[in-house]
Amino acid sequence: MTAILDKEPVILPTKEDTALAREASRAIARYKPAELRVKVDGTELVLPRAATKVIHHLLTEMALGNAVTLIPIHAELTTQEAADFLNVSRPHLIRQLEQGKIPFHMVGTHRRIRFEDLERFKIESERKRLEVMDELAAESQKLRMGY
Numbered sequence: 001m002t003a004i005l006d007k008e009p010v011i012l013p014t015k016e017d018t019a020l021a022r023e024a025s026r027a028i029a030r031y032k033p034a035e036l037r038v039k040v041d042g043t044e045l046v047l048p049r050a051a052t053k054v055i056h057h058l059l060t061e062m063a064l065g066n067a068v069t070l071i072p073i074h075a076e077l078t079t080q081e082a083a084d085f086l087n088v089s090r091p092h093l094i095r096q097l098e099q100g101k102i103p104f105h106m107v108g109t110h111r112r113i114r115f116e117d118l119e120r121f122k123i124e125s126e127r128k129r130l131e132v133m134d135e136l137a138a139e140s141q142k143l144r145m146g147y
Contacts, residue, residue, distance in 0.1 A: 010069070013062045021062035028056045073119075076112040085115075086122060096121075 013021060028036070036052040038045050047055070054070075061068045071077075077085065082102075083093040094111070097104045103117045140146075 010067045012067050013065060018063055018065050021059045025056060025059035025063050028052070028059065071115050073116045075115040076107075077115055077118065079111050079113070082113045082118050085118060 033052065035049070036047045036055065038047060058068050079090055079093055079097070083090040086093060093102075096102050097111060097113070102113060102121045104111045104113045106112070
């Protein structure tokens with residue numbers, strides 16, 4: 001993933017960036033262009049439709065003041081990068097790996113986790129969490145606990 005992120009520091013958009021992003025995001029949403037054209041050094045380029053969706057999402061997040069990172073689905077992350085993505089500690093992530101909850105492979109003495117596997121784990125964990133919350137809410141209603 002180091003090549004993917006180029007180890008650039010995370011940069012939050014400025015107020016000016018946020019305003020520009022909000023305007024551009026709204027324009028893309030309003031007009032839903034069949035194709036998005038950009039000018040680079042006087043040369044007009046047509047972007048693929050899939051890129052238009054990604055750019056719209058990027059601009060929407062920037063308009064909210066969020067920094068955005070793109071990670072290819074086939075990327076391989078270090079344990080620290082994976083822990084950061086899941087917003088957990090590295091030791092907690094390593095326990096999950098060692099318990100077989102997230103697939104990984106070794107590169108020399110280092111663990112690597114495919115982003116696709118990490119995303120699948122995150123989605124499944126969230127699904128389970130929501131199920132448990134629904135069960136707790138149902139139980140508290142059954143017991144008339146006021147929730």
